[in-house]
Amino acid sequence: MNxxxxxxxxxxxxxxxxxxxxxxxxxxxxxxxxxxxxxxxSLDAAVDExxxxxxxxxxxxxxxxxxxxxxxxxxxxxxxxxxxDVVCNNAGVASGxxxxxxxxxxxxxxYAMSVHVYGVINGINAFVPWLLEHNDDGHIVNTSxxxxxxxxxxxxxxxxxxxxxxxxxxxxLFGQLREIGSNIGVSVLFPSGRxxxxxxxxxxxxxxxxxxxxxxxxxxxxxxxxxxxxMKEQAGDPVQFTPLSEVADTMIDGLRANRFWMVEEGxxxxxxxxxxxxxxxxxxxxxxxxx
Numbered sequence: 133m134n135x136x137x138x139x140x141x142x143x144x145x146x147x148x149x150x151x152x153x154x155x156x157x158x159x160x161x162x163x164x165x166x167x168x169x170x171x172x173x174s175l176d177a178a179v180d181e182x183x184x185x186x187x188x189x190x191x192x193x194x195x196x197x198x199x200x201x202x203x204x205x206x207x208x209x210x211x212x213x214x215x216x217d218v219v220c221n222n223a224g225v226a227s228g229x230x231x232x233x234x235x236x237x238x239x240x241x242x243y244a245m246s247v248h249v250y251g252v253i254n255g256i257n258a259f260v261p262w263l264l265e266h267n268d269d270g271h272i273v274n275t276s277x278x279x280x281x282x283x284x285x286x287x288x289x290x291x292x293x294x295x296x297x298x299x300x301x302x303x304x305l306f307g308q309l310r311e312i313g314s315n316i317g318v319s320v321l322f323p324s325g326r327x328x329x330x331x332x333x334x335x336x337x338x339x340x341x342x343x344x345x346x347x348x349x350x351x352x353x354x355x356x357x358x359x360x361x362x363m364k365e366q367a368g369d370p371v372q373f374t375p376l377s378e379v380a381d382t383m384i385d386g387l388r389a390n391r392f393w394m395v396e397e398g399x400x401x402x403x404x405x406x407x408x409x410x411x412x413x414x415x416x417x418x419x420x421x422x423x
Protein backbone atom coordinates (compact mmCIF):
# COMPACT_ATOMS: atom_id res chain seq x y z
CA MET A 133 0.00 0.00 0.00
CA ASN A 134 2.07 2.89 -1.30
CA UNK A 135 -0.61 5.51 -1.90
CA UNK A 136 -2.90 6.40 1.01
CA UNK A 137 -4.87 9.05 -0.86
CA UNK A 138 -8.58 8.61 -0.11
CA UNK A 139 -7.92 5.27 1.58
CA UNK A 140 -10.02 4.76 4.70
CA UNK A 141 -8.46 3.76 8.01
CA UNK A 142 -10.49 2.63 11.03
CA UNK A 143 -8.70 2.97 14.36
CA UNK A 144 -9.93 1.68 17.70
CA UNK A 145 -8.63 3.38 20.82
CA UNK A 146 -8.50 6.54 18.73
CA UNK A 147 -9.47 8.95 21.50
CA UNK A 148 -5.85 9.58 22.44
CA UNK A 149 -2.35 8.16 22.60
CA UNK A 150 -1.13 5.95 19.78
CA UNK A 151 -4.57 5.72 18.16
CA UNK A 152 -4.86 9.46 17.72
CA UNK A 153 -1.28 9.58 16.40
CA UNK A 154 -2.18 6.89 13.86
CA UNK A 155 -5.15 8.95 12.71
CA UNK A 156 -3.01 12.04 12.30
CA UNK A 157 -0.44 10.06 10.29
CA UNK A 158 -3.07 8.66 7.91
CA UNK A 159 -4.52 12.11 7.43
CA UNK A 160 -1.10 13.58 6.61
CA UNK A 161 -0.75 10.90 3.93
CA UNK A 162 -4.05 11.94 2.36
CA UNK A 163 -6.18 9.21 3.88
CA UNK A 164 -9.61 9.39 5.49
CA UNK A 165 -9.93 8.44 9.13
CA UNK A 166 -12.50 6.87 11.43
CA UNK A 167 -11.61 7.11 15.10
CA UNK A 168 -13.39 4.99 17.67
CA UNK A 169 -13.20 4.99 21.44
CA UNK A 170 -15.30 3.98 24.42
CA UNK A 171 -14.89 7.40 26.05
CA UNK A 172 -16.99 10.03 24.24
CA UNK A 173 -15.24 13.20 25.53
CA SER A 174 -11.81 11.89 24.52
CA LEU A 175 -13.15 10.78 21.14
CA ASP A 176 -14.76 14.17 20.45
CA ALA A 177 -11.58 16.01 21.40
CA ALA A 178 -9.44 13.82 19.14
CA VAL A 179 -11.80 14.25 16.18
CA ASP A 180 -11.89 18.02 16.68
CA GLU A 181 -8.08 18.16 16.87
CA UNK A 182 -7.60 16.21 13.64
CA UNK A 183 -10.30 18.18 11.82
CA UNK A 184 -8.63 21.41 12.86
CA UNK A 185 -5.54 20.12 11.07
CA UNK A 186 -7.50 19.48 7.89
CA UNK A 187 -8.27 15.77 8.30
CA UNK A 188 -11.36 14.13 6.81
CA UNK A 189 -12.34 12.32 9.99
CA UNK A 190 -15.31 11.30 12.07
CA UNK A 191 -15.74 9.41 15.32
CA UNK A 192 -17.82 6.43 16.41
CA UNK A 193 -18.39 5.55 20.05
CA UNK A 194 -17.36 1.89 20.27
CA UNK A 195 -16.92 -0.76 22.94
CA UNK A 196 -14.46 -3.20 21.37
CA UNK A 197 -15.30 -5.86 23.96
CA UNK A 198 -18.70 -6.27 22.27
CA UNK A 199 -18.83 -7.71 18.74
CA UNK A 200 -22.08 -5.93 17.93
CA UNK A 201 -20.47 -2.59 18.78
CA UNK A 202 -17.53 -3.27 16.46
CA UNK A 203 -19.93 -4.39 13.73
CA UNK A 204 -21.74 -1.07 14.15
CA UNK A 205 -18.38 0.69 13.73
CA UNK A 206 -17.83 -1.21 10.48
CA UNK A 207 -21.29 -0.32 9.20
CA UNK A 208 -20.93 3.34 10.15
CA UNK A 209 -17.63 3.50 8.26
CA UNK A 210 -19.13 2.00 5.11
CA UNK A 211 -22.18 4.27 5.34
CA UNK A 212 -20.00 7.37 5.70
CA UNK A 213 -17.03 6.68 3.41
CA UNK A 214 -18.21 3.76 1.29
CA UNK A 215 -15.07 1.70 1.80
CA UNK A 216 -12.57 0.31 4.32
CA ASP A 217 -8.88 -0.15 3.61
CA VAL A 218 -7.00 -0.38 6.91
CA VAL A 219 -8.26 -1.58 10.29
CA CYS A 220 -6.13 -0.84 13.35
CA ASN A 221 -7.16 -2.95 16.34
CA ASN A 222 -5.43 -0.67 18.81
CA ALA A 223 -7.68 -0.17 21.85
CA GLY A 224 -6.02 -0.81 25.20
CA VAL A 225 -6.60 -0.42 28.92
CA ALA A 226 -4.78 -0.61 32.22
CA SER A 227 -6.37 -3.47 34.13
CA GLY A 228 -5.91 -1.88 37.56
CA UNK A 229 -5.01 -5.28 39.00
CA UNK A 230 -3.68 -5.39 42.56
CA UNK A 231 -0.92 -7.51 44.06
CA UNK A 232 0.87 -10.53 42.64
CA UNK A 233 -0.47 -12.64 39.81
CA UNK A 234 -2.03 -15.17 42.18
CA UNK A 235 -3.74 -12.30 44.03
CA UNK A 236 -5.38 -10.80 40.94
CA UNK A 237 -9.15 -10.94 40.85
CA UNK A 238 -10.75 -12.89 38.02
CA UNK A 239 -12.32 -9.64 36.82
CA UNK A 240 -8.83 -8.15 36.47
CA UNK A 241 -8.15 -10.81 33.84
CA UNK A 242 -11.60 -10.64 32.27
CA TYR A 243 -11.42 -6.87 31.88
CA ALA A 244 -7.92 -6.89 30.37
CA MET A 245 -8.79 -9.69 27.96
CA SER A 246 -12.12 -8.14 26.98
CA VAL A 247 -10.27 -5.22 25.41
CA HIS A 248 -6.77 -6.43 24.49
CA VAL A 249 -7.72 -9.90 23.24
CA TYR A 250 -11.44 -9.91 22.45
CA GLY A 251 -11.09 -6.39 21.06
CA VAL A 252 -8.75 -7.82 18.43
CA ILE A 253 -10.89 -10.91 17.87
CA ASN A 254 -13.99 -8.77 17.43
CA GLY A 255 -12.12 -6.50 15.03
CA ILE A 256 -11.11 -9.53 12.97
CA ASN A 257 -14.59 -11.03 13.01
CA ALA A 258 -16.28 -7.76 12.09
CA PHE A 259 -13.93 -6.52 9.39
CA VAL A 260 -12.15 -9.47 7.73
CA PRO A 261 -15.30 -10.96 6.13
CA TRP A 262 -16.13 -7.50 4.73
CA LEU A 263 -12.62 -7.09 3.35
CA LEU A 264 -12.69 -10.57 1.81
CA GLU A 265 -15.87 -9.66 -0.03
CA HIS A 266 -15.15 -6.03 -0.94
CA ASN A 267 -11.43 -5.19 -0.67
CA ASP A 268 -8.92 -8.02 -0.81
CA ASP A 269 -6.12 -5.45 -0.77
CA GLY A 270 -7.06 -4.24 2.71
CA HIS A 271 -4.86 -4.51 5.77
CA ILE A 272 -5.28 -5.44 9.43
CA VAL A 273 -2.91 -3.93 12.02
CA ASN A 274 -3.03 -5.36 15.55
CA THR A 275 -1.23 -3.46 18.31
CA SER A 276 0.87 -5.64 20.61
CA UNK A 277 3.84 -4.65 22.80
CA UNK A 278 7.39 -5.79 23.47
CA UNK A 279 5.94 -6.57 26.93
CA UNK A 280 4.47 -9.97 26.17
CA UNK A 281 4.88 -9.79 22.42
CA UNK A 282 8.62 -10.44 22.68
CA UNK A 283 9.14 -11.19 26.37
CA UNK A 284 7.08 -10.51 29.48
CA UNK A 285 7.56 -7.87 32.12
CA UNK A 286 6.68 -10.08 35.06
CA UNK A 287 5.23 -7.22 37.11
CA UNK A 288 2.43 -6.73 34.53
CA UNK A 289 1.06 -10.23 33.88
CA UNK A 290 -2.41 -9.29 32.63
CA UNK A 291 -0.97 -6.92 30.02
CA UNK A 292 1.89 -9.21 28.99
CA UNK A 293 -0.38 -12.23 28.63
CA UNK A 294 -2.83 -10.33 26.45
CA UNK A 295 -0.15 -8.85 24.21
CA UNK A 296 1.43 -12.27 23.71
CA UNK A 297 -1.99 -13.49 22.56
CA UNK A 298 -2.24 -10.64 20.05
CA UNK A 299 0.95 -11.82 18.34
CA UNK A 300 -0.31 -15.39 18.08
CA UNK A 301 -3.71 -14.26 16.81
CA UNK A 302 -1.98 -12.18 14.14
CA UNK A 303 0.26 -15.04 13.05
CA UNK A 304 -2.74 -17.38 12.77
CA LEU A 305 -4.74 -14.79 10.83
CA PHE A 306 -1.83 -14.25 8.43
CA GLY A 307 -1.46 -17.99 7.83
CA GLN A 308 -5.15 -18.63 7.25
CA LEU A 309 -5.56 -15.70 4.86
CA ARG A 310 -2.57 -16.86 2.82
CA GLU A 311 -3.93 -20.42 2.84
CA ILE A 312 -7.08 -19.26 1.02
CA GLY A 313 -5.10 -17.07 -1.39
CA SER A 314 -6.17 -13.72 0.08
CA ASN A 315 -4.05 -10.61 -0.39
CA ILE A 316 -5.29 -8.97 2.81
CA GLY A 317 -2.27 -7.76 4.74
CA VAL A 318 -1.73 -8.53 8.41
CA SER A 319 0.70 -6.75 10.69
CA VAL A 320 1.47 -6.69 14.39
CA LEU A 321 2.62 -3.32 15.70
CA PHE A 322 5.15 -3.11 18.52
CA PRO A 323 5.00 0.52 19.65
CA SER A 324 8.46 2.03 19.58
CA GLY A 325 10.26 4.76 17.70
CA ARG A 326 13.60 6.05 16.53
CA UNK A 327 13.95 8.19 19.67
CA UNK A 328 15.02 6.23 22.74
CA UNK A 329 12.57 6.82 25.56
CA UNK A 330 9.19 5.82 26.95
CA UNK A 331 5.77 6.18 25.40
CA UNK A 332 3.27 8.38 27.19
CA UNK A 333 0.17 6.72 25.79
CA UNK A 334 -2.19 7.33 28.70
CA UNK A 335 -2.55 3.61 29.36
CA UNK A 336 -0.75 3.91 32.69
CA UNK A 337 -3.87 5.48 34.20
CA UNK A 338 -6.65 2.96 34.96
CA UNK A 339 -10.24 4.10 34.44
CA UNK A 340 -13.34 2.98 36.23
CA UNK A 341 -14.42 -0.32 34.74
CA UNK A 342 -17.69 -0.88 32.88
CA UNK A 343 -20.51 -2.94 34.43
CA UNK A 344 -19.71 -6.62 34.66
CA UNK A 345 -16.01 -6.11 35.36
CA UNK A 346 -16.22 -4.55 38.81
CA UNK A 347 -13.28 -4.92 41.17
CA UNK A 348 -13.70 -5.90 44.80
CA UNK A 349 -10.76 -3.63 45.68
CA UNK A 350 -10.97 0.09 44.87
CA UNK A 351 -9.41 1.00 41.52
CA UNK A 352 -6.56 3.49 41.84
CA UNK A 353 -7.15 5.90 38.94
CA UNK A 354 -4.12 8.10 39.63
CA UNK A 355 -1.48 8.33 36.92
CA UNK A 356 1.30 5.80 37.55
CA UNK A 357 3.19 7.49 34.73
CA UNK A 358 3.21 10.86 36.48
CA UNK A 359 4.25 9.31 39.78
CA UNK A 360 7.18 7.60 38.05
CA UNK A 361 8.16 10.80 36.19
CA UNK A 362 8.15 12.76 39.45
CA MET A 363 10.35 10.17 41.16
CA LYS A 364 12.82 10.13 38.27
CA GLU A 365 13.05 13.91 38.18
CA GLN A 366 13.55 14.12 41.94
CA ALA A 367 16.40 11.63 41.55
CA GLY A 368 18.02 13.85 38.91
CA ASP A 369 17.24 11.44 36.09
CA PRO A 370 14.70 13.20 33.85
CA VAL A 371 12.52 11.06 31.63
CA GLN A 372 12.89 11.15 27.85
CA PHE A 373 9.78 10.48 25.80
CA THR A 374 9.45 8.87 22.41
CA PRO A 375 7.06 10.97 20.29
CA LEU A 376 3.92 8.99 19.54
CA SER A 377 4.14 10.25 15.97
CA GLU A 378 7.17 7.99 15.56
CA VAL A 379 5.03 4.95 16.43
CA ALA A 380 2.58 6.01 13.75
CA ASP A 381 5.48 6.45 11.31
CA THR A 382 6.55 2.86 12.01
CA MET A 383 3.05 1.75 11.09
CA ILE A 384 2.93 3.81 7.88
CA ASP A 385 6.33 2.50 6.81
CA GLY A 386 5.19 -1.04 7.60
CA LEU A 387 2.06 -0.65 5.48
CA ARG A 388 4.13 0.57 2.55
CA ALA A 389 6.42 -2.46 2.88
CA ASN A 390 3.55 -4.87 3.66
CA ARG A 391 5.58 -5.82 6.73
CA PHE A 392 4.15 -8.27 9.26
CA TRP A 393 6.47 -7.25 12.12
CA MET A 394 6.05 -3.49 12.56
CA VAL A 395 8.91 -2.59 14.88
CA GLU A 396 11.77 -0.12 14.68
CA GLU A 397 15.15 -1.66 13.89
CA GLY A 398 17.63 -1.68 16.74
CA UNK A 399 15.10 -1.56 19.57
CA UNK A 400 14.36 -5.13 20.64
CA UNK A 401 16.78 -7.42 18.81
CA UNK A 402 18.77 -8.18 21.96
CA UNK A 403 15.63 -9.03 23.92
CA UNK A 404 14.31 -11.34 21.21
CA UNK A 405 17.67 -13.07 20.87
CA UNK A 406 18.04 -13.46 24.63
CA UNK A 407 14.65 -15.12 24.95
CA UNK A 408 15.27 -17.39 21.97
CA UNK A 409 18.62 -18.44 23.45
CA UNK A 410 17.01 -19.26 26.81
CA UNK A 411 14.36 -21.40 25.10
CA UNK A 412 16.90 -23.25 22.95
CA UNK A 413 19.08 -23.94 26.02
CA UNK A 414 16.02 -25.10 28.04
CA UNK A 415 17.18 -22.62 30.67
CA UNK A 416 15.24 -20.62 33.26
CA UNK A 417 14.08 -17.20 32.04
CA UNK A 418 17.14 -14.95 32.26
CA UNK A 419 16.25 -12.16 29.86
CA UNK A 420 15.22 -8.85 31.48
CA UNK A 421 11.64 -9.82 32.33
CA UNK A 422 11.41 -7.23 35.08
CA UNK A 423 11.93 -4.11 32.94
